[in-house]
Amino acid sequence: MKTTTIGRKAGSGFGHWWLAMIGAGLLAGCGGGGGETEVSSPSDFDPPAEPVNIGGDAELYDPERLIDVSVSMSSADFSKLKSEARTLASTDRECVPEFEYTEFTASVTIDGDRMDRVIVRKKGYMGSLSPSIPSLKLDFNDLWPGRTYQNMTRMTLNNNRQDPSNARQCMAYDQFRQAGLAAPKCNYARVSVNGEDLGVFTNVEPIKKPFLARVFGDDDGNQYEAQTADFGTWLSERFEKKTNEKENDRTDLQAVTDALDLPDEQMVNVLPQLVDVDEFIRFWALETLLGAWDSATGNANNFHIYRDPGDGLFHFIPWGADTAFRGAHPLKPLTGVLYRNFSLADRLFSIPEYRARYEAELEDLLATQWDEADLLAEVERIRELTGTSAEATASLNAFIGGRGVAGDDDFRPARRAVIEQAIAEETPSGEVYRLADTQPDCSVPATTSLTGTIKSEDGADTGAFRFTLPGGRAVNASLTFAAFEVDSLVYSVDRESKPAVISLLLIGADINDNFTPYVLQLFIEASDYVPGTHEFHGFATNALLFEVDESQPGDVRTLALGAEGSITVIGVGSGASEGDVELSLNATLEYDSAIR
Structure with a gap:
């Protein structure tokens, strides 16, 4: 995540705005027979499955270990598993709707040991959701009572979406345990599904009864x-x-x-x-x-x-x-x-x-x-074990040991x-943000359609995004007119996410209301930032709508969040024209509860 500053052009009446990029969190072959699975005991006609421990008694969470996990399942099932996600808007409601991931059957091979009839499902609430690299939960015991892998009935595989260093979770839990506090054990796994290498995941001990x-x-x-x-x-x-x-x-x-x-x-x-x-x-x-x-x-x-x-x-x-x-x-x-x-x-x-x-x-x-030396050495050990790049661990090293000297831009x-x-500090700085202990408002949220066509080419930003305010007034926010005052499309890349996330910050002036400015922030996973239609998915691909309010932190106030819909990328630039883009929008947003 990072902060994007929108520079003001000379003579601008729009003010100097910056936004906290919310790229990661708000407000986790055919061998399995395929098909969605309702978990049940084996049929009376199946031979009895005896309790068994696969893989012997090795330590599943040995910190020196990089486990190889290969999942084989119906390609249709895997496509559906990847597509499932809560909507960004639904998690902002005061009464969050119930949501369950679909459970599928699969075959799983771990360090050469194969297990059939394993339950696999997606994992994650919001920040870890990805349409391309899903976090996974594996259950060895549900369809085969008494079966374990190295004495564990489950595996929880986190995709490290918010941590390209791959090191933060295990190092954090280790610090808790060193302090004498309860914390899960963890190590690393290289995960593939149907032969597709998804990269390095963190294998975390589930907080279930065995942990307790x-x-x-x-x-x-x-x-x-x-x-x-x-x-x-x-x-x-x-x-x-x-x-x-x-x-x-x-x-x-x-x-x-x-x-x-x-x-x-x-x-x-x-x-x-x-x-x-x-x-x-x-x-x-x-x-x-x-x-x-x-x-x-x-x-x-x-x-x-x-x-x-x-x-x-x-x-x-x-x-x-x-x-x-x-x-x-x-x-x-x-x-x-x-x-x-x-x-x-x-x-x-x-x-x-x-x-x-x-x-x-x-x-x-x-x-x-x-101990900074020990911590930095552990970062390097994990980097070498997992094959992570030095660039991906740079921010972690800077957090621990610092970077540069006072006065440097990147100090x-x-x-x-x-x-x-x-x-x-005699008087502690910083504000306190506590959740309000009030009866939740479970009413149906107000929504608006969001449409638009946007183009940025050779520094020229054109097009508009359109929506309707809760009171019924239609807004036509023109990038073309806003471009006379500000850079109306700001392109940036958040590389502290895995995959990286493209942020497009759009500033439009409402030509029907005295050129009132609005800000639309689009997020698209870099792997999806190619021509085609890309559905909203958690934070990974979504839209946030703001109005300018200079009394608020960042000079903006949230109006609405993406509920469902898509971004159609028509073309993107490269090289010196990396920020060029042409796209269209077709989505539904839910208004923030405070302004419904």
Whole structure:
């Protein structure tokens, strides 16, 4: 992700705007018989399948290992699997619609050991979704009860879409484990489907009952997964219960919510009876040190909590760590270095004693665990193991050790210096973005069609995009007229995504309303940036519509997000004409809930 600055031409009345590019996250042959599969037990007429462990007792998550995973399935099934995705607009709703990926049967060969009748499905909520390189989940046990591969019933294969270095997830989880915190194990796999090499994936230990038993010694407690969830009257409903689902007893979440509603002097006595507070503070400090912006305390996202029956307390578990070793928050750009975009962190930070303990944990981690030489050596080890390019690991190395010297255009201080400076501030900088604990609005969102034809050639930007505002007024946003004031088509490439993502930032002036400016940002995976029609798919290929509002961060306010539709690329430039493009739009957008 990166920030695009739209330069103002002389005499412009449009202002100086910049947008946070949201390229990765918001607001994861025929051998299997093919066909969509409803999971069921083998037929009575099938020979009994005895429990078996394939591949022996080797460690599936050995960090020195690059596993070879080859999937064979119907080509039609694989095409459908790749195409499935939530819509960007649906994940922005206050009541996110139910969504399930289709399960298919396949044959899977892992390091030479073949298994038939394996369940395979796509994985991912939003940031990892890709129409070309899908994250995958494999289940060896469902159609063959008792079958395991190296004593594991499942494999979770993350495509590293938000991490071309291939190193961030495993290195982040390793840091959590070094700090004595619960975290999944992981290593790497080269994945192919029907002979097509999809590249290097991260093989992550699923946070399921075997993980809970291994880490906590007991898997009977309540486990919840958080996707933009927090403690609250309404927000707690966003935690997805992963164990004991039939009972669906969520009173333990309510108890934490009630504790956070108490005055400070009462809360600090009640909360430690519900949450391992000391452990949480270390967890929080480590998320901060790692710059893992799409995390519990950075974004109220991508984590699990488990109430251990042994001590009766909630414990936090990191997940989706592919945005670790980043720091800057692309969705909440005014977030400071010290993360607290989560109720528990924000509340504790407001109490001087607990803020001091949090900062002391950061200092202890810097002194006892954060070793730049060791971290950089691990980046290089993983790079060599996976065959990753030095260019792809450059930003990770810069995060750890810094880059250049002060005054250089590309200067970046080392993470240690950033944290030390933040701790030294008497008044912490940065704003706090917490989810609103209000009853969700589940009404049907307002929509608009989005059409247009756009062309940029030799620096000349022409065409228009058209939509209708919620009040019914039609907008014809002309790039041709906007080009008199600004560069009305800004082309950029985000290479911190895998595949890279092309961003086209379009500025149009509404010729029917005193040339009011609007901004449309299009994303297209680089592998799809070729002539043809490309369907909307998560963040990978989509559209975001903004209006200019100089009171907002970035001087724009989100109007609508892509729901469904397509971008038809007619032609693209190359070489010195790389930014040239001709395309048309045919899509539906959903308006943001605040302006419906």
